[in-house]
Amino acid sequence: MSALKIKKGASSHSAYDLRDPNLEIIETHTLAVVVDNEAGVLARVIGLFAGRGYNIESLTVAEIDHKGHLSRITVVTRGTRAVIEQIKAQLGRLVPVHQVNDLTVEGPSVERELSLFKVAGTGEKRVEALRLADIFRANVVDSTLESFVFEITGTPEKIDAFADLMRPLGLTDVARTGVAALSRGG
Amino acid sequence: MVVEALKDHGVDVVFGYPGGAVLPIYDEIFLQNDIRHVTVRHEQGAVHMAEGYARSTGKPGVVLVTSGPGATNAVTGLTDALMDSIPVVVLTGQVPTFMIGTDGFQEADTVGITRPCTKHNWLVKETDKLAGTLHEAFHVATSGRPGPVLVDIPKDVQFADGLYTAPDEAIPSHYQPTVKGDPAAIEALAALMEKAQRPVFYTGGGVINSGPEASRLLRELAEKTGFPVTSTLMGLGAYPASGRNWIGMLGMHGLYEANLAMHGCDLMINVGARFDDRITGRIADFSPKSKKAHIDIDPSSINKVIHVDIPIVGDVANVLADLLAAWEARGSKLNQAGLAKWWSQIEQWKLKKCLQYNNSDKVIKPQYALERLEALTRDRDRYITTEVGQHQMWAAQYLTFEDPNRWMTSGGLGTMGYGLPASIGVQVAHPEALVINVAGEASWLMNMQEMGTAIQFRAPVKQFILNNERLGMVRQWQQLLHGERYSQSWSESLPDFAKLAEAFGCKGIRCADPKHLDEAIMEMLDYDGPVIFDCLVEKHENCYPMIPSGKPHNEMLLGDTGAEDAIGAKGAVLV
Numbered sequence: 001m002s003a004l005k006i007k008k009g010a011s012s013h014s015a016y017d018l019r020d021p022n023l024e025i026i027e028t029h030t031l032a033v034v035v036d037n038e039a040g041v042l043a044r045v046i047g048l049f050a051g052r053g054y055n056i057e058s059l060t061v062a063e064i065d066h067k068g069h070l071s072r073i074t075v076v077t078r079g080t081r082a083v084i085e086q087i088k089a090q091l092g093r094l095v096p097v098h099q100v101n102d103l104t105v106e107g108p109s110v111e112r113e114l115s116l117f118k119v120a121g122t123g124e125k126r127v128e129a130l131r132l133a134d135i136f137r138a139n140v141v142d143s144t145l146e147s148f149v150f151e152i153t154g155t156p157e158k159i160d161a162f163a164d165l166m167r168p169l170g171l172t173d174v175a176r177t178g179v180a181a182l183s184r185g186g
Numbered sequence: 187m188v189v190e191a192l193k194d195h196g197v198d199v200v201f202g203y204p205g206g207a208v209l210p211i212y213d214e215i216f217l218q219n220d221i222r223h224v225t226v227r228h229e230q231g232a233v234h235m236a237e238g239y240a241r242s243t244g245k246p247g248v249v250l251v252t253s254g255p256g257a258t259n260a261v262t263g264l265t266d267a268l269m270d271s272i273p274v275v276v277l278t279g280q281v282p283t284f285m286i287g288t289d290g291f292q293e294a295d296t297v298g299i300t301r302p303c304t305k306h307n308w309l310v311k312e313t314d315k316l317a318g319t320l321h322e323a324f325h326v327a328t329s330g331r332p333g334p335v336l337v338d339i340p341k342d343v344q345f346a347d348g349l350y351t352a353p354d355e356a357i358p359s360h361y362q363p364t365v366k367g368d369p370a371a372i373e374a375l376a377a378l379m380e381k382a383q384r385p386v387f388y389t390g391g392g393v394i395n396s397g398p399e400a401s402r403l404l405r406e407l408a409e410k411t412g413f414p415v416t417s418t419l420m421g422l423g424a425y426p427a428s429g430r431n432w433i434g435m436l437g438m439h440g441l442y443e444a445n446l447a448m449h450g451c452d453l454m455i456n457v458g459a460r461f462d463d464r465i466t467g468r469i470a471d472f473s474p475k476s477k478k479a480h481i482d483i484d485p486s487s488i489n490k491v492i493h494v495d496i497p498i499v500g501d502v503a504n505v506l507a508d509l510l511a512a513w514e515a516r517g518s519k520l521n522q523a524g525l526a527k528w529w530s531q532i533e534q535w536k537l538k539k540c541l542q543y544n545n546s547d548k549v550i551k552p553q554y555a556l557e558r559l560e561a562l563t564r565d566r567d568r569y570i571t572t573e574v575g576q577h578q579m580w581a582a583q584y585l586t587f588e589d590p591n592r593w594m595t596s597g598g599l600g601t602m603g604y605g606l607p608a609s610i611g612v613q614v615a616h617p618e619a620l621v622i623n624v625a626g627e628a629s630w631l632m633n634m635q636e637m638g639t640a641i642q643f644r645a646p647v648k649q650f651i652l653n654n655e656r657l658g659m660v661r662q663w664q665q666l667l668h669g670e671r672y673s674q675s676w677s678e679s680l681p682d683f684a685k686l687a688e689a690f691g692c693k694g695i696r697c698a699d700p701k702h703l704d705e706a707i708m709e710m711l712d713y714d715g716p717v718i719f720d721c722l723v724e725k726h727e728n729c730y731p732m733i734p735s736g737k738p739h740n741e742m743l744l745g746d747t748g749a750e751d752a753i754g755a756k757g758a759v760l761v
Binding site for chain 2: 036039040043044047051082085086089090092093094095096098
């Protein structure tokens with residue numbers, strides 16, 4: 001089947017999307033899911049992804065409202081537009097889910113990830129690591145004569161770039177939190 | 187406290203099986219007389235009985251089983267109820283809270299195991315939360331798209347004294363699904379209805395789940411518009427088979443006229459159905475020329491399989507009432523010329539007489555058996571359950587349903603062994619009614635132990651077994667697409683069902699001669715008690731019409747001729 005560019009519902013040929021699913025563009029979306037902070041809620045969400053064959057690129061979870069027992073799950077997922085819509089609908093029908101927001105399409109948003117990088121080395125490499133860390137506004141949170149631990153916050157792309165630079169300079173360990181995201185503005 | 191909560195939710199019967207981890211609740215059941223307990227023979231049977239009860243009454247069915255194996259045995263029933271959107275509340279015992287995680291005797295991670303096969307489930311670790319959780323369980327099971335829920339109650343929580351809060355004092359649940367459809371979408375659909383030349387109502391189980399008002403509104407809407415009505419397997423009875431707009435069931439084994447109407451329509455109004463793969467056939471060729479509207483209470487059903495032009499999220503009864511009002515407010519306009527042409531086309535399709543079969547005077551054809559059953563029971567207050575397979579499809583084709591909640595069959599999951607326990611659940615809910623389980627012998631054997639339950643609790647269910655000594659549907663598929671290699675699809679050591687009936691303590695009837703069939707069926711109907719009817723039928727009959735897997739609606743098989751090689755290799759992988 002050819003990749004017909006038919007808008008949904010607007011065609012005299014067909015009332016449904018005829019684009020070849022194999023040619024569909026894979027999109028990356030950041031979803032914010034507010035859930036009751038109850039036992040098993042995370043298992044329910046990730047079980048949904050596993051059971052229906054959806055992707056999880058990154059996942060962060062923490063309680064955001066202690067009194068209301070609410071947690072926010074930020075999940076970065078990939079799929080065709082139809083799959084992303086289906087993921088949102090499936091999340092929305094889970095009983096402990098209060099709200100699902102697609103930060104990728106619902107206007108501008110900020111995304112941040114926190115990471116810790118352990119870089120071991122001496123001499124020139126050590127100086128260069130420190131200099132690059134300064135450029136990336138990474139903080140030194142632990143230091144020995146042979147190593148640093150840097151703390152860096154930013155978009156996943158910025159952290160990827162920092163990792164690429166640190167690798168030849170003696171990068172030995174990485175811990176990343178995954179994405180936390182909020183919509184911009186009021 | 188558990189029993190009190192059940193009473194507050196109007197529960198009059200519980201299907202269950204006792205065991206170590208639920209003994210405190212069974213003690214409470216012993217000490218009261220308001221709630222009847224039906225003791226099953228296997229926990230799967232308990233859930234199917236609760237499903238039969240729920241589907242025939244519209245009220246949630248309640249199950250009580252023990253921890254470990256009691257809970258794991260209930261899993262098939264839970265999955266069945268989830269797939270068919272049946273409200274069931276399952277209470278399971280659990281080892282005491284301080285033993286959870288120690289691999290205690292009869293311990294299983296029940297909430298873990300049942301998480302994907304329930305709408306929601308809870309493990310109650312504090313007695314004070316027990317009442318609120320039970321109320322929430324009933325609320326979740328019955329609101330929105332109904333489904334099964336499970337409450338796992340550790341034994342120490344059952345023993346402890348706690349504070350009981352009545353349902354009306356409980357904290358209101360945040361789970362409140364949308365029931366009211368979007369007025370703009372409803373208006374848009376009403377506008378399409380005015381112009382439609384070839385409309386069709388494609389109705390499903392959602393009409394039944396929505397309640398009697400939804401069926402009434404569907405009838406009114408069909409009557410006023412004159413649009414043809416077809417239904418999925420799950421929705422039979424929502425629109426009466428005797429209604430003038432009825433064009434029969436659609437789908438893989440649906441009627442020729444119904445499937446061609448779906449294929450050729452220009453406006454498809456999906457009312458509470460979900461574009462299941464047994465309905466759509468090949469997606470790319472599904473009803474290519476139609477605008478599609480979809481009324482569903484579950485937003486995730488919309489655009490899941492088939493892209494629709496007008497999605498309406500809401501409860502069927504609510505939306506149909508608004509749709510009717512909107513269409514009438516716009517002047518009740520219709521495209522009469524187009525409709526007349528459409529109906530004459532449908533009448534032509536009907537002339538195919540797709541349910542015709544070659545009868546025999548020597549051997550009972552399964553279709554004939556069902557035609558006779560239909561003729562002899564049509565005027566009775568009748569409830570039908572089925573197992574899964576050829577007999578199920580024949581029952582859907584040859585029996586007629588005038589009202590909702592009269593037809594109980596496992597649609598989504600296709601659970602062999604569903605019909606016998608479900609028939610008992612129906613009979614418990616309607617003690618005076620005629621309840622017949624149309625079965626195949628292979629399915630029936632899967633839960634035949636429940637005959638003991640039927641006899642103990644005086645449920646005079648009639649087990650009408652179409653016995654072809656084969657897994658008929660499997661055999662049919664092997665014939666059509668696996669080169670007639672009948673791998674493991676027959677039985678060589680079936681029991682003598684009449685003697686089996688005797689062994690259980692009920693009546694057995696065997697019939698192999700079409701001449702004696704009427705008489706035998708009457709004997710079954712007249713007997714005041716459970717009957718196992720062994721109807722020996724033609725062994726190699728195929729079920730038609732049939733849309734082969736991977737084919738569109740307009741490529742149906744109507745009979746044995748041309749059936750060979752009809753399914754390509756691509757279709758063969760589709761089940």
